[in-house]
Amino acid sequence: MTIGIWILGDRLTTKQLTLQNNQDRKQQTPVILIESSNYVRQRPYHRQKLVLVWSAMRHFAAELKADNWQVSYEISADFATPLQAWIRQNQITELQITSPCDRPFFKLIQNLDLNCAITFLADNHFLWSKDEFITWSKSRKRLLMEDFYREGRKRFNILMDGKKPIGGKWNYDKDNRQPPKQNLQTPEPLTFKADAITQEVIDWVKQEKFSDYGKIEPFNWGVTRQQAQAVLAHFVQECLPNFGTYQDAMITGEYTMWHGLISPYLNLGLLEPIEVIDAVETAYYQQELPLNCVEGFIRQVMGWREYMHGIYYHQPEGYSQSNWFEHHHPLPEFFWDASKTEMNCLRQTLTQIEDTAYGHHIQRLMVLSNFALISGISPQEIENWFHSAFIDAYDWVMQTNVIGMGQFADGGVLASKPYAASANYINKMSDYCSGCQYNKSDRTGDKACPFNFFYWDFLIRHRDRLHSLGRMNLVLSHLKRMSDTEAQEISFLAAKWWKEQKT
Template sequence: RLPNFGPYQDAMVTNEDTMWHSLISPYLNIGLLQPKEVIKAVENAYHQNQLDLSSTEGFIRQVLGWREYMHGIYIYMNPDYSQSNWFNHTQPLPDFYWHAEKTDMNCLRQILSQVERTSYAHHIQRLMVLSNFALILGVSPQAIEEWFHGAFIDAHDWVMQTNVIGMGQFADGGILASKPYAASANYINKMSDYCSSCAYNSRKRTGPGACPFNFLYWDFLCRHRDQLKAQGRMSLVLSHIDRISDQDIQQIHEEAFRWRKRQST
C-alpha cells in the first residue's frame, strides 16, 4: 500500500474502506508498535529505492509530524481542554451517526456504514466529512468527541480529544490549528466519487435538492464571521460572503435552521 500512499492519501472512493492507508494506528496507540521503529522502516525503504519521496514524506509526516504533535498538545494542555467550546455549539449529534441507514447523504452513509462495519475510517473521511459536518451543523464538540471515542478502534483520550476537539471542531479557538477545517460539498466532490451517486446536488447552495453541506457551510461562516476574522487564514474565505445577496443569506439561514430543527426532534 505504501508506494501509492503519497498521491492518494486524501482520496475517498465508494466501497473502498482503506485505500492505501496502513491501518497501524490501533497498534501504535496501544504500544504494540513504536513510532520510531515504523518511521525507521519507511526511511530505510526509501533509501533502498522502494518508495518515492511523496509517499515517504507523507507517511512520516502523519506519524512524526502529526501524531506526536497531538500527543504533545494533550500533555501540554490543562485537563479542561476536553471541555473547550469556542463556538458555543450545542446541537445534539444526529442519530444517523449511530445508524447510517437513517441518512440519505451518500458521503455520510458510505463512511458511517464503513465505521459500523470496521470501526475505522481514514483521516480525510474523519476530518473532512464526519468532523466537518458536525462542525458546520453546530454539534456540541463533546458530543462528537464522545461518538468518535466510542466508534473507532484506535480511540484513546489523547488521540480523540486533540484531533476532534482541537482539529475537527476548532473548539480550542486556534491553540492546535490555524483555521477551522470547514468545507462545502465542493471539497467532497473533488476528493471522492460520493456526490455522483447522491440524492443531493453538490453544486446547489439552497433550494430543492441542495446539499446540506453547502447551506450549513455558509451558515456557519456567517454566524461566526466576527470570531473568525481574527484567524488570518480565513480572510479570503470570509470575503466571499460579501458576494452573496442578502436574500440568499437569509435563505441559507432558514434552510440551516430547518435542517437543525429536524435533527433535534
C-alpha cells in the first residue's frame, strides 16, 4: 500500500495530520500541490489574492522539499489530470487529504475520478472541531457568539482568573468604539518585497489574465510562515497597545491603522490560531497592555472566527441561498470600479480594496454590507463579490459573515437585528462624509445621502417583518413621526437611484 498526500492551497502547515502522521516515512511518501487555472476562473478574484495563494503554495512546496518530502508541484487547467497521472506514476493506493473547510471544494474532490481510495483527515487548524461545535450547540436555545466566546475562554484558559475573567468582565467592546481623532499617529504596516518566486507568480497572473480585478502591484503581503510570524510579532509590538480603542474608526488614506493584517495568514494555515492568541495574551502579562485592546483582539480570533466556522457547518447547505428580506437588486457596477460612485465612503473603501485586497471589519460591515442591505442588493451577489474581492475570503467565512451577519438574510441565526445604519454612523466613525458631495444630514432633496434615504426606505419597506425583532421596535417607532409626504419622497429617491443605475 502506498499513501500519497494532496496538500490543499489553504492548508499550508506542517501541523496538519496528513504530514504529521507520515513524518517518519516522508522520503517514501509522495506529496502533491496543484494550481488549477479553471478553478480560479470561477470568480473574478482580486489578483493579489491569486498571487498570495499561489506564491505561498510554491514557497511551502519548496520548504517541504528541503525537508526531504517527495514533492510534486503541478500547474494545470484542472485538478483531475495531474492527480490521475501522479497516482499512476507513484502507484498510490490511498490519497490522504486534510478535510477541506469549504463545502463546494469537498464535493469537488468527492466527484473526482481517481483510481485509489480517498481518506479525509480531520482539519486541526481550528480550536473547535465541527463535532465539538455541534455538541456545544445542542444545549443552546440560541447560538449566541458571546456565549460561545465565553465557553472558549474557559475551555482554553485564556485571560482567566480562576473561573472568572481577568478584570471582572468578559467583554470590553464598549471601550473599543471610539471615533477617530485628528492627527492620530498610526503605525506603518510591515511589508515585504516580492522575491523571485513571488515575482514569477505576479508575471504568471498578468500573462494568463485570470482576472482583471484589483491592482496586482505593489504586492506587499508575506508568503511564508516566517513572514507571517513577523507580521504577528509586528502587530503585538507596534499595533496591539492601541488596537482596541480605534478598531472601528475609518480615516481617509489610512488603510490598516492598528489592525493586525493576520487573517490572510490564519486562513492559509501559515499561522495557527492558538499561537496568535498565546502571543497576544503573553504580551498582555509581560507589557501590561490595556485589557480592552487585548480582549478585543482575542475575541476576534477565539470568538468570532471560531464561531463563524462552527455556524458554517451547523447550518444546512441551503444556507447560502437565504434571502429573508427577498432582496434582488443586482450588484452596482461601482463595486468593481470605485471611480463610478460619488459616495465618498464607498469610493474610499472600494479604492482601498482595489489597491490592497483588504478592508477592516467596520469597512466591510458598516459601509459595504450596510449599503447592500439597506439598498436591497441580492445577498448572493454581494457575498460573491466579497468572496472575490478580499484576500482572506473563503466560502466558510464569507457565507456566514455576509449572508448571516451583514445581510441578515438568515432571518436571525447569527444576529438579533440587522446591521443597518444611516450616514450618521459613518460620519461618527470616519472622516469620509466631509469629502462627499452628498449632505450627511439630508434624507430627502437633491443632496440627500443615499445611505439616509435607503436606510429609511429599508425600514418603511420591511416594517412589518422588522417588528418581529424586539431590538428593532425603538428604531421603528421613529417612523410614526415621519409624515406621509416625506416617506413618499424617500421611497421615490430610492427607486430613482436604482433606475439611474440601469441607464
